[in-house]
Amino acid sequence: MKLLEYQAKEVLASLGIPIPPGMVARTPDEAVAAFSKLGPVAVKAQVPVGGRGKAGGIKLAKTADEARNAVAQIIGMDIKGFKVPLVYCEAALDIEREIYVGFTVDRDARANVLLVSAKGGMDIEQVAEELPDAIARLYPNPWRGPLDFQLAQLVYDAGLGDLARPLTALIKKLYRAIPDYDALTAEINPLVVTKNGDVIAGDAKLEIDDNSAWRHRELEQRYGSVLEGDPYEVEAKKRSLTYVSLGGDIGIIGNGAGLCMSTLDLVQRAGGQAANFCDIGGGAKAEVVENALAVILMNPEVKGVLINVFGGITRGDEVAKGIVTARDNLKMKLPLVVRMSGTREEEGRQILRQNGIEPGASAWEAAQKIVELTRAGVKA
């Protein structure tokens, strides 16, 4: 789960990291209230993606009217597929310097890596590419965490020795997000040094591991429902499906992540565009197939659906019956192609044919068939 900026800042504040005074606003009136309390504010769109500044999602408000107008403009705006549900109004900072601190999982090292750079305020990926030496790194022991002298070395390595004390203390607090919240990535960029010497988080990103949700129910309850992402992804999550929206017009259902991904690839190879990724896992139970089809059919762009099921010990005839029932229950009229294999696959194909569903012999043939059928539909 990627937290929004104000949520990430609440979490950082709970770890003892200083944040600027700020208030969430969902309406122009709430923004005016925030202005009267905080004075000049930055009005910031709350979306879990980068690049909101460039997209026009951050506006400075020096008057109450400016705050009102900024909110009216920003709420509901679409930033990289996310509809802005609310803004965060934050007191403007008197910036002297901007620094970068953060951590992430280094997959190659299979470890967490703490990152510090004097080049704050820039995209860290860009810094890594253009000035790799400008980023200091520390791989802390995952059981005991970083030790003070290691953190001091990290800060000196980044050329920030003049701030050794406050930075060492702050990074130690930031690291607590790993043991306390199962954070995978944290980024304070910029970490602002103000004109009177305070060190304070200007922006914040925090990603919490979905696999650890059972350990952090409070985070899910507090923040899980705020996000207004893609409506189909939201619905799929409610139905416990692994679903990703992709923007094409052919719905895809597969069992297993790799198989499902390779099905998307085949559809594109055949000249089509997948509307989604949807992995229904092993077994291909009728109820799960119906749930997946229901979510896919919510999307008016979808012109046809391809189901690709490899059944190891799953019975093909049962999978076929489940698919027919799901289609009938949902009164689905769009073209449907099913490729399946497993025990009793011939009986399964027979059942599909009897019910007017096209079976594909191979995944590739099935992909070509659904592309052909959806194109024919467009012409007609």
Add this chain to the structure above:
Amino acid sequence: MSILLDSTTKVIVQGITGREGSFHTEQMQALGTKVVGGTSPGKGGTTHLGLPVFNTVADAVEATGAGASGIFVPAPFAADAIMEAAAAGITLIVCITEGIPIQDMIRVKDFLREHPQARLIGANCPGLITPGQAKIGIIPQRITAPGFVGMVSRSGTLTYEVGSALSAAGMGQSTIVGIGGDPVLGMTFSDVVQLFENDPATTHLVLIGEIGGSVEEHAAGLIARGSRLKTVAFISGRTAPEGKRMGHAGAIISGNRGTAKSKEEAFRKAGVAVAETTDEIVGLLR
């Protein structure tokens, strides 16, 4: 011959009395795997599926001399189960469990440094099978046939798909290893490829990778330094967008890293044939 596992390997199952543990233990036995017992805390001293149940892995190892373990316990307990197996001297640990917190796995990887005898496969993987001899995990026997092709994969069902195509074409397998779909893994492609290189019974190799991370690029680098195996690679997720997790926790492109293109190029540079669809694998391997 085979790698890691054969019909003489003594195997225990951690979580043997659970629904998944029970079902797959029976499947493992049906193939001839030498399952010698299992663990289930609080049920030590009882028997299940005709096998002795122990409270702890240390007890099970002491009584049975087991050298390998399959883990079927729920995610909140799986990291501890891996470390318990390593500490008890198990040399091959296969963790099927999906959904283990990544920070738990980072701590496990650090713990395993103190137990270098322990090889970990997974987590979030289908396990491994040496056709006709033994399996630990959930790979269905019916898609396999004994033979000379080594297989290693990050995906479950895609492995079954390719395995059955190979078997149907008369190209049996020496061992099939599913290394799993998580970002922090036990054995990587390179670790498994190295073992196949040293296995005289393996002459061909199929690698099934996917987007995210760089274990494919590492394996390509290893193969580029010299390999006696005829190898075909396939990567799924060519059309996956940046920044979206495609089912597996590890299947995500970050910025321009972890793309199918980068992996395919690395394999081509290493002289490995790259299949554009799974249907092409059999033809390229001949």
